[in-house]
Amino acid sequence: MRSLALPSWMSGQNSRALAAPVLIIRMLAMMVLPLPPFLLDMFFSFNIALSIIVLLTSLYTVKPLDFMAFPSILLMSTMLRLSLNVASTRVVLTEGHTGPDAAGKVIEAFGHFLIGGNYTVGVVVFVILTIINFVVVTKGAGRIAEVGARFALDAMPGKQMAIDADLNAGLIGENEARSRRKEVSQEAEFYGAMDGASKYVRGDAIAGIIVTVVNILGGLYVGVVQHDMLFADAASNYMLLAIGDGLVAQIPSLVISTASGIVVSRVASDEDVGSQMIMQLFEKPQVMYISAAIVGGMGLIPGMPHIAFILLSAMLGGGAYLLSKRLSGEGAMAKTGAGPSGAVAVEGPPSVAVPEVEEATWQDIVPIDTLGLEVGYRLIPLVDQAQGGELLKRIKGIRKKFAQDIGFLAPSVHIRDNLEMRPSAYRILLKGVEIGGGEVFLGQFLAINPGMVTGTLQGAETIDPAFGLPAIWIDASQRDQAQSMGYTVVDAGTVVATHLNHLINTYASELLGRQEVQALLDHLQKEAPKLVENLVPDTITLPILQKILQNLLSEGVHIRDMRTIIETIAENADRTKDPTQLAEQIRIALGRSIVQQIFPTGDELPVITLDARLERLLLQALSTGGAENMAIEPGLADTIMIQTQQAAQQQEQMGYPAVLLVPGPLRPLLARFLRRAVPHLRVLSNNELPDSKTIRVTTVVGGQA
Structure with missing residues (x-):
């Protein structure tokens, strides 16, 4: 015998869905x-x-x-x-x-x-x-x-940014963030629908x-x-x-x-x-006492309905008396400490409720984000996916490319809005400290002058925040004209993403913490377990390994080839534990990769060198004072710095990378000495050059010393 059942379209949820059409x-x-x-x-x-x-x-x-x-x-x-x-x-x-x-x-x-x-x-x-x-x-x-819909739409980006900030800070989970975003969207849609209805x-x-x-x-x-x-x-x-x-x-x-x-x-x-x-109209006995007195006074005026006014005055006065009596009882209970178990008794005015203050805990300490991006309120559409912002996708792409090129995964970038900043400004933070910033304008394009443009444009002149090149903010209508003149034209999101990418690469050594070093070892151990098995802490400690990798990154050396780095450390760790010396040995082992990174094509290497007399003078000072106490006469130091700056500029004008070739013992000292004065200069040692490459000296530093 078959049981009879209602069709699916007539039961439960589907039957309720038919109510509106019917x-x-x-x-x-x-x-x-x-x-x-x-x-x-x-x-x-x-x-x-x-x-x-x-x-x-x-x-x-x-x-x-x-x-x-x-x-x-x-x-x-x-x-x-x-x-x-x-x-x-x-x-x-x-x-x-x-x-x-x-x-x-x-x-x-x-x-x-x-x-x-x-x-x-x-x-x-x-x-x-x-x-x-x-x-x-x-x-x-x-x-x-109508007003509610307008304000709901205006406040929508700020609310969504607050949700993203809470999510990035770990205050809420992904499910709650999704629920709150949905509620914000529904609120704007509700007021808009009410305006129309x-x-x-x-x-x-x-x-x-x-x-x-x-x-x-x-x-x-x-x-x-x-x-x-x-x-x-x-x-x-x-x-x-x-x-x-x-x-x-x-x-x-x-x-x-x-x-x-x-x-x-x-x-x-x-x-x-x-x-x-009820709570807000009748919670203050003083208001009710005064109202009772006014209404009672009106009832005493000749010609007024005395019974109605006096009766209402009596009701208001009685209600005020009962309310004040109840509040006085609650105040006395608070003074004597009576109350629910665990409540804190606080003496004070009976009508003032003092909230219980929680004890401070370790949860109140909010860790500082390693990488942060703060934007003004006009730039919120750049980081809001609901408004078509592409910056979040670009940041994900930046981290992916950084991991592929540099050799480790950079920390996440936490994005927040900052109402204290200029509306179109942004700033990039490293461990809570600003390392870069600028101002971009939505709807406009930045025309960057690479040095070979054929005309001028109308717009607000500025400086490219990433590389310091002269640039102009132009309208979208001038974009094709600017490109035809040789300008590099980018939108506001690209400006921020390029600046962030440049700073992440510049500060790569500071982004490599012990947690990232341990993650590198764990990743390498899956592919070469024997190579990593006895490295830490038997051969070398984790802090020394971190310092070695940071020394390499600070001079722009990628650490993708961790196998060669680990093998070189294992070969030389018996002779020295000094991070600087071990980093120099790794540079020699990675010499072919370093040169390939600087000179991607060609077998000829145009480089800057030191005058032979200057080399002998510096080597003698190094052998006399050692690496720790080496002293260079101030006048000579200024001459080296000025002539190196001039030589680097000449190299870049000729279209070559600025590379200074020096003897091996001098390389780490000159690299540290010249880093601030000539930040784009790469200092190589003779030991790092592959035998297959040919050297061509373009400039000699110290020829007049």
């Missing part, structure tokens, strides 16, 4: 098909009940997003009222001559209740209700929704007036002309039906408009509207 179809049917009075009564009653449910739901809503369906409900209820107006108008005009109950008991009851035997009063009251709904409630709610309600109020006027005029014409009714009888029937029809539609409209204003005017809190009102 309601739309019914509303369309009401506009086209005639409805009997009984069905009109049912639909009008449903409309009133729906408006009450919406109002109560809005009152018990804690925050607007708890009632996200409200814009759609607002639209659907408006269309329902208009459909009922169309259906009732048909019945009123076709059956109104039969009596005031022609369109159902609901319309008749509302008409009798409002008109009360006086048609003029009924019309006036109906118009007043409509004006209140249209001019006050609906217009005010629409304005709040409120326009329907305003149109509904206007339509209500027009429909009522049409019902009155059309009814009088149909009753007098077509059914030969007396004018007084026609006016009695059709005005009652028209006013009742308008009222039975406008009251739910007014209720839902009030709910709309309540929802969009909510301020975020953990309480519903009723709790907020």
Whole structure:
């Protein structure tokens, strides 16, 4: 025997999903098909009940997003009222001559209740209700929704940046960050939808007036002309039906408009509207005492309703007394230390609640990010994926390329917005200290002058933050012209990414911490376990290995070939543990790679050398004082520095890299000495050059010394 089951489209979630399409179809049917009075009564009653449910739901809503369906409900209820107006108008005009109950008991009851035997009063009251709904409630709610939508959209990037900052700092997890981003997006969409839906309600109020006027005029014409009714009888029937029809539609409209204003005017809190009102209106006994005195004084004025004012004054005074007594009891409890277990008793004014201060813990110490990027608020779109920002992808690409070229994985870049900075400024931090920064402009392009341009451009002159070249900020319309003149044209995101990439490579030695060195060893051990097995700590300690690698990185030597580096350390560690000497031995072993890095093509190496007499003088000073105490006469030192700077500039003007070739013992000393004066100079030793390369001396330093 087979069990009978409902089709999947009729059960559970799917059946609820059919509610909206079914309601739309019914509303369309009401506009086209005639409805009997009984069905009109049912639909009008449903409309009133729906408006009450919406109002109560809005009152018990804690925050607007708890009632996200409200814009759609607002639209659907408006269309329902208009459909009922169309259906009732048909019945009123076709059956109104039969009596005031022609369109159902609901319309008749509302008409009798409002008109009360006086048609003029009924019309006036109906118009007043409509004006209140249209001019006050609906217009005010629409304005709040419009402003709320604008502020929600303006605050959206800042909120998303705050979420990313909390995520990068480890304060929240990925799931919570995704949930908060979704909430921020939904909030902006909600206020935007409310702004649009409120326009329907305003149109509904206007339509209500027009429909009522049409019902009155059309009814009088149909009753007098077509059914030969007396004018007084026609006016009695059709005005009652028209006013009742308008009222039975406008009251739910007014209720839902009030709910709309309540929802969009909510301020975020953990309480519903009723709790907020009671707590904030009646929490201060002083206010209630003063109000009781003022109301009581008004009751004593001759001609005033004494009983009403004095009774209300007594109620306010009694409520103030009970409230002050309750607060005094809570204050006494706080002074005596009574309270829940574990609470801290604090003496003080009874109406002031002093929060318990938590003890400081190690969790309060926030570690400093190794690498950080701070941006002004106008640059938030660069790092916001929701706004099409590509900088995050470029930073990922920078770290990937750095790992492939340099030989280890750089720390993550933590991005934050900083409202204290200029709106278009950014700065790059290394261990909390600024190492670079600049200012870029979204929507504009930076035209960099590489030194061979054929014209000038209109724009704001500046300096390329990465390499210090002259540049100009230009509009997008000048981009093609700038490229045709020989400028290198890049957008704002590329400027920041290039600057970050340059600084990461420049400070590579400081980015290599012990954690990164250990990760390098762990990675190498998977491929060559025997090579790493006895290295640390038997052969060399981890701090010395870190110092060796940092010495190599500080002079631009890549550490991708860890196998050669480890083998060289193992061969020479028995003779010395000095990081500088071991780094020199590694440079000799990596000589072919170092030269290939500087001179990618060609067998001829154009280099700068020292004068032979200067070489002998420096070697003699080195042998006399040693590497630690070697002293160079100040005048000679200045001459070496100035002539090396000039020689390096000549090399770069000829299109060659600035390379100084010196004897092996002098290389580490001259590299440290010249690093600050000529940062782009690479100092090589004769031992590092492969035999297959040919040397061509372009400049001699010290020839006049």
